[in-house]
Amino acid sequence: MREEFAYGRVSTESQNLDIQVDRFKLLGIKEENIFVDKDSSKNDDRKELQKLLSKLRKGDKVVFYDLTRLGRNLRYLLTLVDTFYEIGVDFQDLSNPFINTESTRTSEGELIFLIFGALGQYFRKSSNEKVKAGLEAARRRGKKGGRPSGPSERLKEVAPHVVVMHKNPDTSIKDIMKAFGISQGSVYKCFSIEKYDYKKQHKNVGNKNAAYKY
Template sequence: MIFGYARVSTNEQNLDLQIDAFLKEGIKDKNIYMDKVSSTKEERRKLGKLLDYVREGDTIMVWKLDRLARSLIHFTKLMNEFEEKGVKCKSITEPFLDTTDKSSHSKLIVNMFAALAQLERDIIIERTKAGLESARRHGNVLGVPKGISKKNQQKAVLCVEYFRDG
């Protein structure tokens, strides 16, 4: 079965362009899942429902890749999940994203995206470590302050007194 996933970032935006493209591809209305949520949000209710519903042999079609994935890392995670389930993915406007055929080209492109996602993740980790080391060298204390603040110490004393007084 072929399913469509459409997303726009705000309620003011319109899903018609994506829905029309799905209908033109022969996808039935009942098989189109739609979210109106920013791509930066991790939780997308309808995408989650779709991912729970699809089975081996199904295809998820999107109008454009950025409607589906938030980042390369998210794209890679979704592609791995699709592969584990035996689900295919296809973009209407981007012919390079088509895992419905077993061509070496489509597999190469997906693997290139996976490699780029890993590179992006590694660079973020390197930058974070460098920033933490720099902060430590400059004497900055990182993390949550240890112990209880003066204000909360006073509250604790009052709580103990109130407890003893019944």
Template sequence: MRFLYARCSTKQQNEDRQLEAARKLGIPESQVFLDKASGKNADRPALKDMLSRLREGDEVYVTELSRLGRNTRDLLDLMETFKNKKIGIHSLSEDIDTSTPSGELVFSIFAAVATFQRQIILEAAEEGREAARKQGKPLGRPKVDADKLDYAMHLFSDDSSKSIKQICELTGLSRSTIYREAEKRGLARA
């Protein structure tokens, strides 16, 4: 079966061009999946729905590869998933068809570039950590003040008149820190 995945940004990007591509390809509306969200948004329900319906031998069309992934890594992870499931990818603007040898070559080049990019990022991060170590700077998350944490847990469990937001403001701790510590201590709100 053939499917088309389209993503339009929340800024009301015109989706007509992407949907017109489906019509030209003869892809029925029931096999067109449209997410109206920014590429930065990881929550893309239409993509998840389409992925759950795909079977070996199916083909996915996109007007351009950027519609599929938020970044190179996401795109390559998704393309690797398609490859493992033996699902063909067709990008209309880049003229890529992964079911052909040239399309497979392009995919391999993308994968190599992404691996190289990731390696550069890892090396730069390690160099930054090494420089910080040499300067005696602390690494990792800053330690949470134990007294503040105890006070927050007291407010969390004993004083239900204080909202989480108020506890955060009083202690200077984040919501996630408060919830994480409450879970560790087995505390629940009254």
């Protein structure tokens, strides 16, 4: 019996897979047949992709959000397509409908596939080179890469209001977190920004509303 499978991928933990997964579900693909990786496409040993490949049988179909999600290394893309052909599996790029099993069997379709695969590889390498060049330029100027140190501008902005709110004996840390949409650690950072001695102001009663010391 023919089964339909889907493969999705994002490069980092911070990126969201929801758009890809929602698209797969709209096509009626069963949840257990959806495989997703949070990993760089340059890694050929992606765990979920390998699981998917092990389940494929002749006559099955694989869909992916776009070719760059399947991989941005042209050589590996060609290897995957050869694998699909060998097993007898159909495939479909949802973002570029003209990239599919039938089209890639024609000379024009194969050319389009190669162009898109080569472009994905080019943009990945180009992006990496620009990042490296930017970091090197920053190092030459005595700057270090990564997030800037110190509190964010938003925390500096809300810090006075956080302190005012905390001075209310009926207000808890959780109340402040909810009001400003910040973490517990950020609340204490706000106290530090304002040089506010919160320990003298309130008793520490865990998660319960704080009360003034008398």
